[in-house]
Amino acid sequence: MTNQLSAAADEVEDLLAYLRESRGFDFGGYKRTSLVRRIRHRMGQVGIGTYQAYLDLLQVDPAEFTALFNTILINVTGFFRDPETWALLRAEVIPSMLAERSPGDPLRIWSTGCSSGQEAYSLAMALAEELGLDNYLKQVKIYATDIDEDALAQARQASYPEVELEGVPAELRSKYFEARGGRFVFHPELRRTVIFGRNDLLQDAPISRVDLLLCRNTLMYFNAETQQRVLNRFHFALVPRGVLFLGRAEMLLGRSRLFEPIDLKLRIFRRVANRAVPTGRRAFDPHHTEQPIDRLHEHAFAATPVAQLVVGKDDTLLLLSDQAATLFGLSRRDLGRPIRELEVSYQPLALRGHLDRVQAERKPIRISEVEFGRPGGVVHWFEVHLNPVMDGSDLLGVSVVFHDVSSTRALRLEIDRVSRQLESTNAELQSTNEELETTNEELQSTVEELETTNEELQSTNEELETMNEELQSANDELQIINDAVRERSAELNDVNEFLESVLTAFSAGVVVVDHEMLVLAWNAAAQELWGVRGDEAEGRHLLNLDVGLPADVLRPLVRAALDNPSAPTEARIEAVNRRGRSITVRLVCSALRAPDGRQRGALLVMEPVD
Template sequence: MTEGSPQDEGRRATRGPAHPDTSADGEVDESFERLLDFLKESRAFDFTGYKRASLTRRVRHQMQQVGVPTFDEYHDYLQVHPDEFTALFNTILINVTSFFRDEDAWAQLIGDIVPALLAGSEGRPIRVWSAGCATGQEAYSLAMVFAEAMGINDFRQRVKIYATDVDEEALAVARQATYPDREMRGLPAGLLEKYFEPVGGRFAFAKELRRNVIFGRNDLVQDAPISRIDLLACRNALMYFNAETQSRIVSRLGFALKPDGVLFLGKAEMLLNHTSVFEPIDLKRRFFRRLVRADTGRAAGAPTGAGGGERRSDSDTQLIGLRTEAFLASPVAQLVIDPQDRLALVNNRAGTLLALGERDIGRLFQDLEVSYRPAELRSQVSAARDNRTTIWLRDVEWHRSASETLILDIQVVPLTDPRGRLLGTAIMLNDVSRFRRLQDELEAANRQLETAYEELQSTNEELETTNEELQSTVEELETTNEELQSTNEELETMNEELQSMNDELQSTNEELRERTGQIGTLNDFMESVLGSLRAAVIVVSAEFVVQVWNRQAEDLWGLREHETVGQHLLNLDSGLPTERLKPLIREVLADPAAVAEVTLDAINRRGRSVRLHATVTALVNGDERSSGALIVLEHPAAPEHAAG
């Protein structure tokens, strides 16, 4: 992975530290970082590069769903409940997408970008990558765009669309290529009938085009990018990552694209700090082109072969100048000693490291401090000359000052011409301190880096004195743009979270509507059953409260259902001798297996005496306990008549 440019690093350092993993008071939430490390080690999901504000909010939302208050407790909960990983990842990975999302940008893609790509392709295959494709609508939108521009037959022969995401469940939905009616509302006119067919209440993408769309898992932070891409759509994915991770991902995306390949981003993503990798095609609609740098090698005009003798002197002069500048700019400290043991050359790094300057050129090597500090080099120089071999001195500890210690690898190399004659001796001092120091010396290394940066900044200021005021203005504008960009990304993130929650609520409402319909149907069925019985049926709770009062009971006693349901059975003003039923009800409530029967003399709603046979049984719930009683009242002759 490549990091941001030195200019980017400089601007960040100028503004001061702003760690994205810190809380409002500047303290790192160590328990949350431990949770992220656990997810990375146990499930290979690396969320450490995500913006902490939105990431923390999503994790806390899932913690509330399972009733866990702290990150440490949720860490333990995940270890005990492995199924919770799926719910957590579905909450963090917000799969909000649709067909032709942001119509203005897609219109630009259809009208300008794709025609230009096809015109420059000259009949060769086209490779398209939809990174962060979620449930696949964007990938199929790209397929329709190219099919419309090229024709279906040409599309099938030349175009491959690679659609990737880190969420396996979203990829499973995308591979099915079927979507409900509400997902089709964003399609332009005519495309639904042309590219989709109805299947079981849903719409399936055309099979002959589906084969050209290849889905697979790819983590933009960790996995290698797909290469040789003509058009790369990575929309509303970068905004979830912090600046450092965004820089690494953008470098990978640049590597994935062909020269002059096009990058298509979401409306909240700007690439303000990546002008060395991409240049804008249409900044408003977020289209960028990969920069192609000029070749500065031999192909740029270095003469080759015979016939170049007339310009050989000028070429030699240029080559000598090039070698000199390369020597002076080398990051490794280098000294060159001539055959007379005098200091001949010193590059910039050696001058800074060893405090050598122009006044030291021509002095005897043995008179210089470097001949014995940081190591005894005089004998090594003599041995290298005599034996014509390179001598290494590794892990040389140099106490440069009372507070600074360097670890150096020193190389002494004899320099000879093609005939083997000695031209001099080169001494290279390579600072390898950072590879040898222990962890507790990290702070000292940071101070060294800060000092080196200040020196570099001072040098740049001296070289660019005439541009200081303009540079300051540019940096202020970039800072403001970055802050606005960060705010825009956060708002877009929250918008997608709200849209995701809205989709969840819509799904829940549909389920509730289905359940309500089922319950209504069941109630109608139960009323039909109870109304079809010839006997009067009364259902009471364990507290003797009436719950069911069927139509035959209404005809028998003259009391309507709304007058009885919810009332205590013993308080009803009817001709039914409820006191005689009370002990029977208590009997079946105490013993769910019991069946109590009795013949009663009652008065019906017309004031006439009727003789009824009462059967009382228990209503048994799931744990085999009585939750109420069922009372069936019928004329004694009814069963005998039925038997005859």
């Protein structure tokens, strides 16, 4: 049984190694129990029982990677998730954070594990409410990262179904979302302040100078050692007194010297200065009294142009040059840590074995042709020197120097190639000269082609500038048209308000109908007389309204005015007002004409008489 478990564990590691090498996803820091459970779940979905068989499937079906990653990287999120925590953030944390900064200072926010973007947009709304929209747009930049490309694609759309907006208060929903085609789209101006990108917390460099960092329910998927690595990166990313916002389900492992709680229950913390290491570039010694010469040695070592480390005989990192920190992603917080916990212990080469050998033999070691690939495809070649640091016969530690020989290596390879050519026969040398001449001609041809291409690009650029000017002209014309439309709209509004004030000024009931006897206007006096509001009457047939005017008497009067517009018709009609009382109404019905003489409808003036 033990052998079976061991074999299964080896197969899991083989599978994880394949994922790391083929797709660049390193799940080595994830908790093994959770990771294995999710992989087994996906294997069950495709009907595969062994890890080796599933590895075979991944090798022949690239689409299976996406399904596996979606199973491992469970994207659970929502707007203003855990309302109690967000209430504290909005009521106390954000105002306090802003109070510590000068007005107009830029704010940088980092939302890690952002999934489909809900928490990043929740942050945008909270900050916009506190700062006001104009100040928010000038000051705030939110970086939202995840390793799930599909989730990032959804986040960039900023479009959500109504069910996902349940956590958004009604006033924020109406203010920051627009309904489009059955979905709700986030405020476009605020959307442009949120930058989405892929970032692996375990491998990629952290975003720096961050004022507020969200990492909600992401750390819980990592083991304790990996959590500490990520937290060290968060400490580096945050500005002094920057705020760290974790998920309610996470524990704070080993953070006492890095973060202090603002609210421990709600998992909101503030960055504190690193108390384990002073401002220098060497490990802190509480019994050491720093002297000027010590400072000189320290800064001279840090300023050396080569990447250099000093490892103590207890295998802890004691000294670190600035060049080494830049190349290998180290910082002063790493001083005093065991070298085996640092990435530099195995990349660009496995240091631990060489360190053990130097300490055992007390002799220097030189390792040539060490390749180191950096993000962006940049490759460095080093010659690494490991030298014992001795005090008489006592070993104090090991100095590790990384000499960058990238340029000299390229030159040496070229010299070796030429030397091999010189050692060949005269005929081969002649052939080489001919090839060089051909290469020179090809290079000349390439230069000419590049010059032609440059001319074409210049021409294209001029065309684009012309097009831009045309577009600007068209935009100016559209602006003029838009201004004219606004002026016309304002004039129409003034006319409507004037007509409304005229109708309101009548103490008698006034009703305007068109040819079809559909009500076009209904003033307040008519509402008072018959109990029907203007919005209820307008657009309906006059005779279909439930008022106290007898239709059999009203119809011929209106028709007479419509058919014979030369003179108004007048009658006294017995009717019932809105209170149900019988009244006598004097009704005058006149035709309405346009300025060109066309008939537009009829005007009815109704006034009770004693």
